[in-house]
Amino acid sequence: MRAVTPRPEISVLMPAYNAERYIRQSIHSVLSQTFEDFELLVVDDGSTDTTPEILASVRDPRLRVLRNATNLGVVGALNHGMAEARGRLIARLDADDLCHPTRFARQHAFLAARPSILMVGTNMSVLEAGRIRFTRPQADPDPLVLRWMLHLGNPIGHPSMMFRAEAVARFGHYLQEAYRSAEDFDFTHRLLSHGDVAVLPDHLVIYRQHAQNVTRVRRDEMTDRTAAVLRRVHADLLGTDPEDSHLAREAGLVATHLVARHPVPDRATLVQLGAHLTRLLDAFARRWNPDERQLARIRATAGRTWWRSAEQAIAGGQVGAATGWRGAGQPWTEETRPHPIQVARWRAAGLARAVLPAPGPRTQPVPPAPRRIALAGVRVEEEPHPAEDPPSLYVVVDTEAEFDWAGGFDRSLTRVTAMREQHRAQAVFDAYGARPIYVIDHPVASQPEGWEPLRDILARRAGVVGAHLHPWVNPPFEEPISERNSFAGNLPPDLEARKxxxxxxxxxxxxxxRPLFFKAGRYGLGPHTFQTLAQLGIAVDFSILPLADLRPRGGPDFRAVRARPYRVPGGEVRTIPMSRTQLGLLPILPPPLLRALQSGRAARLHVPGLLARAGLANLVTLTPEGVPVSELLRLIDTLVRRGHKTLVLHYHSPSLGMMTPYVRTPEDRAAFLRALEAVCRFFFETIGGLPGHPADLLPPRLREALWPGSAPAAAAARQPARL
Known part of the structure; x- marks a missing residue:
């Protein structure tokens, strides 16, 4: 990783108090940023759990840990961090939230191009019980319209902010204790007195919702402090005394019903809210003189905000549908009036709520016991994965020589000309912050034409390398060439280890x-492979193709394997299968039927194709090679709905050189790249998953060993990699 400069470009502030459950993931999401010139200041606010030990285990020079002797709270912790920050820009993230790897790069570029903008946030998705929910963009991209919206609520999440440190210096301090629980809202309005703020439309931060969120625990305090900020802001806009009791009541109504979204008690309150919004709207237009387009959006924002409160009151039964339908008597409520059918639906919801019993508390399902299976003669155990974590997508590239797929095994076929084309797919992954794992075979590792294209990727920390063993082109050459010996696990243990x-x-x-990842060529695991990997310090294996029976060709039997991570006894190695499962109306077939379905006789009778076309049973692997995009997206959706958290996308590097049966022409290659783009767009933008960073698969002490030049960590990698 890049060395920390005396004054990094960005300082990231993360307060932490008893954050042991989530803080490691939050820190890793910061350390995985594609923009690397930053320092991460974690302020341990007097934690009494294992948070200090977790922080001590993270070995990254960009991490600085500050400790408070006593618990000061979020405001005190962040002010402590701000006093120690050295960056020109300040970014925020909480110890239970996550950010996408391109977040800092996008916010930094935005601020660099717009000197008048003092702070930029991003939209945030919500992670609850393992499901990602995309919230509608709350903030308008126009800074003036956003300024208006900040008079009605807080559309900028504090964990998503990046702001200029010099702006804080203008008013002397960062956060004010007097506005605790709404300190970010107060801070934003103090920034607005010196310049503009903005919000990126992309969902670049994941807000984790759970029972301990401050926004849940301190709702009443947050509402009161929000009202205090609004009273000050509204008084300034209207030119009235902030202590005026009438203004205080109206600011309180906005905080209670428009920000905290408590239902209004009656029609009179709805009308009073509408009248207050009209006064604010008129005063804002006089002060800021918006153009016609901006004014239309400002009025629309006011109307949508008021009608949202009306909807809640009608659906809750506090206000009758006919009463609510008359609106607030203001022109902007008429412009945004919903359809009568929509209002009828609100009323129906209110009647149902009055008649039907309230739902009981949710019960958490009991997780099943870990599943143990025999894998190449070794007993392995399925790893538990917390149901509340988001799904992650890893990319594994079989980076190999250009073999004759239709011919036999030939030691002379070691050309690696396709390596010069790898940048085409890498550009797709760069756009999403995904870092592929290039598992490379001996021809690639030993020829400059093979390994030189990977040097740039490694230098940019845009990908990592692992080992990919093809015995017939990997010295020493002591075994006769045969299909059985093409599976390395069938070789004598000593020969497999020496290769x-x-x-x-x-x-x-x-x-x-030194490689920390491994994939056996042709999925050729053997009974001694895991032991050899542990001896070499290789921590992660990708050599499993779930539900496949390779025994007819001399390979292993994976019919009992599901597409979930497994741990090898002793903890030295974990193995992560390719993402593959059966789609269709039929349940996953038992091993005897799977073997029959994959037999040569079934293939000659076109049984797999008939079952797939009938929608009954189709084995689909997450690869753009030979699989339609529609099936890839269906596979991702199915696995995520079934609770899978670790997905693996894989392909062969020669496909980019048009040297596989799947990619033969420039048109094939263009379709191949479109498939990669479609998978990434669907997983990251529709599903809301995260790009899996290879380091997150490793124990903390090995994270530094991923990159060239990390000699101490590379030396540690020579030891068994206990996870």
Missing amino acids: LRSLVAAIEANLGV
């Missing part, structure tokens, strides 16, 4: 990094 050591040595010599 793997030879491959690791070539990777170290030419790329300056």
Whole structure:
């Protein structure tokens, strides 16, 4: 990683109090940013759990831990961090939230191009019980319209903010204790007195919703402090005394019913809210002189906000549908009047709420016991994964020589010309902050034409390398060439180990990094493979193809394996299968039927194709090679709905050189790249998942060993990698 400069470009402030459950994930989401010139200041606010130990285990020079002797609260902790921050820009993230890897890069570029903007936030998605929910964009992209919206609520989430440190210096301090629980809202309005603020439309921060959220625990205090901020802001806009009791009541109504969204008790309150919004709207227009387009959006925002409160009151039974339908008697409520059918639906919801019993508390399902299976003669255990975590997508590239897929195994086929084309797919992953794991075979690792294109990717921290063992092109050459010996796990244990050591040595010599990831060519795991991986310090294996029976060709039997991570006994190695499952109306077939379905006779009779076209049973793997985009997206959706958290997208590097059966022409390659783009867009933008950082698969002490030049960590990698 880049060395920390005396004054990094960005300082990231993260307060933490008893944050052991989520803080490691939050920190990793920061350390995984594609923009790397930052420092992360975690302020341990007197934690009494294992938070200090977790912080001590993170080995990254960009992390600085500050400790408060006593618990000061969020305001005190953040002010402590602000006093120690060295960056020109300040970014925020809470110890239970996550950010997408391109967040800092996008916010930094936005502020660099717009000197008049003092702060920029982003839209935030919500993570609750393991499900990502995209909220509608609350903030308008126009800074003037956003300024108006901040008179009615707080559309900028504090964890998403990035602001200029010099702006804080103008008014002397960051957050005010007097506005605790609404300190970010107060801070935003103090910024507005010196310049503009903005919000990016992208959902770049994931807000984790759980029972301990401050926004849930301190709702009443938050409403009171929000009202205090609004009273000050509304008084300034209207030119009245902030202590005026009538203004205080109206600001309180806005905080209670428009911000906290408590239902209004009656029609009179709705009308009073409408009248107050009209006065604010007129005063805002006089002061800021919006153009016609801006004024229309400002009025529309006021109307939508008021009608949202009316909807809640009608659906809750506090206000009759006919009464609510008459609106607030203001022109802007008429312009945004909903359809009568919509109002009728609100009323029906209110009647149902009055008649039907309230739902009982949700019960959390009991997680099943860990599943144990035999894998290549080794007993492995399925890893538990917290149901509340978001799904992550990892990319594994079989980076290999250009073999003759239709011919036999030939030691002379070691060309690697397709490596010069890898930048095409890498550009797709760069756009989403995904970092592929290039598992490379010996021809790639030993020839400059193979490994030189990877050097730039490693230098940019845009991807990592692992080992990919193809025995017939990997020295030493002591075994006869045969299909059975093409599965490395079938070789004598000593020969398999020496071949793997030879491959690791070539990777170290030419790329300056020791591989921590492994994938057996042709999924050729054997009974001694995991032991050899542990001895070489390789921590993560990708050599499993779920539900596949490779025994007819001499390979292993994976019919009992599900597409979930497994841990090898002793904890030295974890194995993460490819993402593959059966889609269709039929349940996953038992092993005997799976073997029959995958047999040569079934293929000659076109049984798999008939079952797939009938929508009954179709084995689908998450790869753009030979799988339609529609099936890839369906597979992702199915796995996520079934609770899978770790998904793996994979393909072969020669496809980009048009040298596989799947990609033969420029048109094929263009379709291949479109498929990669479609998968990324669907997973990251529609599903709301995160790009999996390879480091997140490793134990903390090995995170530094991913990149060239990390000698101490590379030395540690030579030891068994206990997870």
